[in-house]
Amino acid sequence: MQVSILRAACLAATLGLVACGGNDGKDGSNGLNGLDGTTTTVTQDGAPGLAGNDGQNGTDGKSAPRDLQLDVVGRYASGSYGKSAAEIVQFHKNSNSAMAINGADNRIDVISLAGLPTVAVANAFNDNSLSSTPFNLPTEVTVSGDEVIALGAVDSLSVYGDLLAVAMASANKTDPGAVLFYTLDAAGAGTLLKAVKVGSLPDMVTFTPDGSKVVVANEGEPDTDYVVDPEGSISIIAITAGVPSDTATLIDFDDMIFASALLDPEDYDTDEERRALLQAEDVKFASPAGTTVSQDLEPEYIAISSDSKTAYVTLQENNAIAILNLENNEVKVRGLGLKDWSQYALDYTDKDEVPLFSKVDNVFGLYQPDSIAAYEWNGATFVVTANEGDSRDWNAYSEEVRVKDLTLSTEMDVIYDQHGGKNGLGRLKVTNAVGDADENGEYEALYAFGARSFSIWDQNGTQVFDSGDDFGRITASVLGSNFNSAHTENKGDNRSDDKGAEPEAITTGEINGRTYAFIGLERVGGIFVYDITNPFAATFVAYTNNRDFSTTFEMDDDLADPCDVAEGMDCTQVPNTGDLGPEGIKFISATESPNGNPLIVIGNEVSGSVTVYQIMEL
Structure with missing residues (x-):
């Protein structure tokens, strides 16, 4: 299935x-x-008249935006459904294998791409043409000092040459986790080399482009009762001659720097001062009283500059990016600002069951990116973010509330009534942690989770492009009544009151001299493609969605068994529905590709499928 936009x-x-x-x-x-x-x-x-001079020869056309066609040329169905059935994906060149996390079974699926065709599969919705070999993970490891760590869920993996790094949480997620290093053979099978202790809940791991370091985002989530709330942190593991160090360097946010010449070190040498400075630039804090800055900041995802000198780490719940100097380990935090929904069209209610967009005053989006990727333009680093959004929603503390349950200021109450009241704007989920500036119990502004877009930021954390309301408008035009469907059932418009389509996964890739961003939408599904060669002039290229909206199914990914029939769930038609919940994307260049053409590999966590798209220029 393909959807392409032609241009001439x-x-x-x-x-x-x-x-x-x-x-x-x-x-x-x-x-x-x-x-x-x-x-x-x-x-x-x-x-x-005099004869004119000959004109300058034209270029080969590489400077002009081009349309791309995405075709499914291979797909692997794990048979596991629900949260984390197929998440982060990587590629091991020497075995021509895609490697995907299967959190449902706590293993890695090694999927052979050898012999991958160059023509689209017959039926991409239920294709299962690719096969895998399970890569089983241990339940405990011994790290330096003979400490034994009982392991919980697998969260992330990264490949550099024949070295594989796997991030795993502790069995008790608030305890320190571990990164397991394997050497891979020509079949993609791994031999455990060593395990290295890292911070609490290592959510993402990646090698630097030169292979000299592994960088880990330790999210440090609290337990649901907030009895224990570990600090968020970043771990760095040195790699020397292909061998990881026995220990990691742990970087927290207690000693973050504020580089402004207007500030002296004594202006931010207390936790209260650091919090105030960060809040002033739209870093969001939402947690129980007494929580420190380092406890509140939770690293999510990492991108590394091409020179391996800088790491950009998303702090999703905080609406910020941490910029880490990998040469001296200094870290600074940049707030990402706000998206003004009076400038873009937003569908904020699920009650009308149709795509209906409005511009609303005093409603703002917190970008809150999940995935992040880096690329170069004119010798400078730029990063792209998938602005999914996320709230703190635990048993002991929750910031998530519907607008109809807030007390609004007089001005905001007028806007509320203009936009449908309790079944209109009242349905939108927002944070109660900000919006009441004078702390009188009345909200003068509303702050929604996520920006329903992707953005490009420069190396200083300044936004240079945002896709605005493209994702909502384009998916509504293409999918009609299936717009803003969830990934747990085919029911249109049921995510409009939350975070919309929820852009989750993002990567970049170069094809014939042009750089593209590929963005996966977690809820309604599908992949957006933008030409980002010039970050100041990014353009929409294509949208494709390998999902059949005519099937009927229902699952609940909060259940231990998302397909539990006793709970009224029915997953019978999931194998025929296509891809649900794209979580991770890996771009494979034509020179590395098993079939000689550029590819993207998608891990779909809810359908438990790994899908390979071939990318062709039109």
Whole structure:
């Protein structure tokens, strides 16, 4: 299944030259013999102009945006459904294998891409043409100092050459986790090399481009009762001659720097001062009283600059990015600001069951990116983010509330009534942690989770592009009544009151001299493609969604068994529905590709499928 947008350009120039000479003669004087005067008219071409210089030869066309076609050329169905059935994906070149986390069975699926075709599969919704070999993970490991760590869920993996790094949480998620290193053979099978202790809940792991370090985002989530709330942190593991260090360097946010010359170190040497400075630049804090800055900041995902000197780490719940200098381990935090929904169209209710967009005053989006990727333009680093959004929603503390349950200021109450009241704007989920600036119990502004977009930011954390309301408008135009469907059932518009389509996964890739961003939508599904070659002039290219909305199914990914029949669930038609819940994307260049064409590999956590798209220029 494919959806493509075609574009063409036409340039024409027309030049004209008209020359005209001569005028009517004057009447002659009467001669002595009384003859009439004569009239003379002369018409003469002007002198030929000089020949113009030859124009400059045109380029090969690589500077112009091009349309792309995405076709499914292979798919693996794990048979597991629900949360984490197929998440983060990577590629091991020497075995021509995709490697996917299967959190449902706590293993890695090694999926052979050898012999991958160059033509689309017959039925992409239920294709299962690819096979896998399970890569089983241990239940405990011994780290340096003979400490034994009981392991919980697998969260992330990264491949560099034949070295595989796997991030695993502790069995008790608030305890320190571990990164397991394996050497991979020609079949993609792994031999455990060592395990290294890292921070609490290592949510993402990645190698630097030069392979000299592994960087880990330790999210440090609290337990649901907030009895224990570990600090968020970043771990760095040095790699020397292909061998990881026995221990990691742990970087927390207690010693973050504020580089402004307007500040002295004593201006931010207490937790209260650091919090105030960060809040002033739209870093969001939402947690019980007494929570420190380091406890509240929760690293989510990492991108590394091409020179391996800088890591960009999303702090999703905090609406911020941490910028880590990998040469001196200094870290600074940049708030990402707010999206003004009076400038873009938003569908904020699930009650009308149709796509209906409005611009609303005093409603803002917190970007809160999940995935992040980096690329270069004009020698500078830019990062792209998938602005999914996320709330703190635990038993002991929750910031998530519907607008109808807030007390609004007089001005905000008028806006509320103008936009449908309790079944209109009242349905939108927002945070109660900000919006009441004067703390009088009345909210003057509303702050929704996520920005329903992707953004490009420069190396300083300044936004240079945002896709605005593209995702909502384009999916509504393409999918109609299936717009903003959840990934747990085919029911349109049921995510409009939450975070919309929830852009979750993002990566970049270069095809014939142009750089593209590929963005996966977690809820309604599908992949957006943008040409981001020039970050200041990004353009939409294509949207494709390998999902059949005509099937009927229902699952609940909060259940131990998301397909529990006793709970009224029915997953019978999930194998025929296609891909649900894209979570991770890996781009494979044409030079690395098993079939010689650029590919993207998608891990779909709810359908438990791994889908391979071939990318062709039109």
